[in-house]
Amino acid sequence: MIKAAVARACIALLPFFGAAVCASSSAHAAEAAWVMKEHSSIRVVAWGPSPDEPDAIVLGIHLRLQPGWETYWRTPGDAGVPPDFFFDETENVDELYVDWPLPERKVQAGMTTYVYKDEVLLPVTIYPHEAAQPVKFRMRVTYAVCREVCMLEEADLALDVMPSAKDAKLTPLFEENKARMPVLENTPELAIDRVNGTDADGKRRLEVVARSNTAFVNPQIIIEAAPGFAFKPATVAATMEGRRLMLRSEYTHPNNMAIAEGETVVVTVFDATHAIERIMLVYPPE
Known part of the structure; x- marks a missing residue:
């Protein structure tokens, strides 16, 4: 059997019919x-x-x-x-x-x-x-x-x-x-600790907590969820001398759906020197 891991592949193993070389x-x-x-x-x-x-x-x-x-x-x-x-x-x-x-x-x-x-x-x-x-x-x-x-x-x-x-x-x-590949598990050098789902001021957001043993340099995030969910650019708040991040990304869905507690998302956090990608459960706000 051939199968794809969500965090590693995120593709559907479906045939494409047409001419090819x-x-x-x-x-x-x-x-x-x-x-x-x-x-x-x-x-x-x-x-x-x-x-x-x-x-x-x-x-x-x-x-x-x-x-x-x-x-x-x-x-x-x-x-x-x-x-x-x-x-x-x-x-x-x-x-x-x-x-x-x-x-x-x-x-x-x-x-x-x-x-x-x-x-x-x-x-x-x-x-x-x-x-x-x-x-x-x-x-x-x-x-x-x-x-x-x-x-x-x-x-x-x-x-x-x-x-x-x-x-x-x-x-x-x-x-x-x-050098271009994100790590797929938490390490002492880089980790994603938690993903929280929030619904405040009529806006739905995911909050991602990440940490590093060195200060982040221009940190960025990509969040992947079920089809239809679209994420806006994240706001970033850094603490612990730049080694801990809270990244907040507002999202929308054409049918006004929300990402429920217990659902999974794929989160990629990266900066100029390192990157991590993990499948994460969504938790309620701390």
């Missing part, structure tokens, strides 16, 4: 050929056994954009289309997760979107069903590319990977990408 690979290769599109190129690469998770291997969806073009993060923001992945033809896989590097926040005409420019590598962690057999990775991807206008590009990617194989020449690519 297939990049096939030789048996047990470490990287597939680039699929050349009108405004981008895309490939899949295999790093090998995960350095962090036993019994897992790490692949990467490697996307390059032409100068001036951009694509969207898993949650685009006030506009845009997220990438759509279809993995159901992948073989010898128990679990599959897609991780997302931090996007760039773009504010234009009063709208906030989250984008990637130039180049991005999305790590894919796979737990093989049979460790002695190759993983036959098959993926159809559809993604928006935008400059002054937006259009959809799509590709089929294929790569056969032996779980035990390690490709050292890809290590620099994956290691450099780590």
Whole structure:
């Protein structure tokens, strides 16, 4: 079975039907050929056994954009289309997760979107069903590319990977990408402690409490909730010499729905030097 973790993937594993170009690979290769599109190129690469998770291997969806073009993060923001992945033809896989590097926040005409420019590598962690057999990775991807206008590009990617194989020449690519990845659990260096839901003055807000062992530098937050919820830019109050934050974000819903106590949201807090992303329960105000 292939499934996606909410905090790591935040995508639906649903098929996209349409024409595509297939990049096939030789048996047990470490990287597939680039699929050349009108405004981008895309490939899949295999790093090998995960350095962090036993019994897992790490692949990467490697996307390059032409100068001036951009694509969207898993949650685009006030506009845009997220990438759509279809993995159901992948073989010898128990679990599959897609991780997302931090996007760039773009504010234009009063709208906030989250984008990637130039180049991005999305790590894919796979737990093989049979460790002695190759993983036959098959993926159809559809993604928006935008400059002054937006259009959809799509590709089929294929790569056969032996779980035990390690490709050292890809290590620099994956290691450099780590600097863009948020941590997924609280650490002594960075933590998200609590999310409170409030309803005061006729405005609904989420309050996020975060802390660091060093002072935050230009802290920012992204909150992801169920479809329809839209979050305004957060106000930030810092205490403990800048090492503890209270971030408040007002939200709306077209049907005037509220985020109830006990529901979950995905919260990403980041600044100039570090980032954290966690699935959090919503609590009543303290």
